[in-house]
Amino acid sequence: MVGTVAIDAVKTPFGKRDRVFGGSASYFSYAASFFVPVALIAVVGRDFPEEYRMILTERPIDLSHLEEADGKTFFWRGEYGSDLNSAQTLETQLNVLTRFDPKLKFTQSPPYLFLANVDPILQMRVLDQLERPRLKFVACDTMNYWIRTKRQELQKVLTRVDGLVVNDGEARELTQEANLMKAARRIHEMGPGCVIIKKGEHGSLLFYENQFCVLPAYPLEAVFDPTGAGDSFAGAVMGYLAQTGDLSFDNMKRAVARGTVTASFTVEDFGLENLRRLSGAEINERLEILKKIGTF
């Protein structure tokens, strides 16, 4: 996977942290590693704390593509209101990210690839270095900023991936369709056979060729910090697909369920704190509950 490793400053109605280990690559890799070993392609600055690097080494996360460059690590400051549904970005310092141009050193292409929310040009550069048919399943994420500023480049990426994982607002902006069923169909026409739309507390939708599935979010009474929910969701989805090697619709549903549950643990504390305490048994417990609450 390629994404960002970041230092975040987060404020929620329940607390405030001036420095939290964050970034899409950190959350994604940590979540995916519950299912399969993962290689992280990202860049950090000279200020990147050794302590954060150690957190990643707790899990089977290959750091040989984690570059260290002159300058400071990507920094994001955000704040959540009482509904916790969306962050207000207060500050973004791209820092070392602006010159990031990864050179992949894999002896052969990995079978699964996730392009997290970064510049579509960077997504494309990574994709260009890997080869089908060895590469079996590629999915990507994006955000409103790229939809607005680099739509053409993003559309090009979409013609080359098998899956898109976005939130409802992004799906609507990308397609100009308010109805999410229609939006998913439009995205499908842009390229990806698999479209996953995340709806925060309302769960997620999976569209795969002509089939679809709706899963609720894991019900929580206390969401502490939503940062990283989407990235750990995607990490568990991709991790489970890679672990099982099964790209059938039924297995995609099981993957989305794992994404749902893993994200539910992420949001119960700041940063990776709760994922660090997490066991596979706890994931399975919530999976059973999730299965039960959606059936009638």
Added chain:
Amino acid sequence: MVGTVAIDAVKTPFGKRDRVFGGSASYFSYAASFFVPVALIAVVGRDFPEEYRMILTERPIDLSHLEEADGKTFFWRGEYGSDLNSAQTLETQLNVLTRFDPKLKFTQSPPYLFLANVDPILQMRVLDQLERPRLKFVACDTMNYWIRTKRQELQKVLTRVDGLVVNDGEARELTQEANLMKAARRIHEMGPGCVIIKKGEHGSLLFYENQFCVLPAYPLEAVFDPTGAGDSFAGAVMGYLAQTGDLSFDNMKRAVARGTVTASFTVEDFGLENLRRLSGAEINERLEILKKIGTF
């Protein structure tokens, strides 16, 4: 059930009608009648079209408590934006509703009662005329207007009902809790053992004693007019409970599924038009789909 019979004027992104047959009692009764005979307690004015009354007689709906009073029928004018999630009310004429004071003529209390969204004082007056234990299950609806202006009266009603069916915004305003799991628990503490929270396109939550269930909305690519969705949902839920006479949690889930599917038909045309064309077989078809899309 007690509620309103109305003449609506509705504008959606897909069309406009200056006169549509509407009101909570109309939608509720029509939907409930697919499962069980229903008696409608409501008032209309002298202008109420015979043609609308005939629509209700198409189904096993007892109109002996549908009063006709001097004055004009309750009128509502609303408009939906492109997201279709909430109506903007442009005009409300209460008309005959202001003096409505129903005198029930049942020889014995019916076993199921629904108090649709009307003044809590009116809800209480109806409830006062019926008797437990003959009355087995009473549920009610409300809206932000009553929560703001008649909270005390509403709280009194809540101590006397078994179920509350509200939308997410109402649940949040009633409890001052953003988290819907917490909101449901607070409502439960106010009285009702059964709390159903409707989330529009995101489906619904059912809380019953200490158990809960999350059901998605039936996925539609084309929502034409959301008016009446909540009332036909409640009608089908109560109708199914009355038909089966089974108040277990598992049966409540099945009832909510019927509500979900019935509402999905309502929103595919103006007013009662689509429900008038609806067959039990079509309800069952969508139930099967709803069951499938939520399982993994």
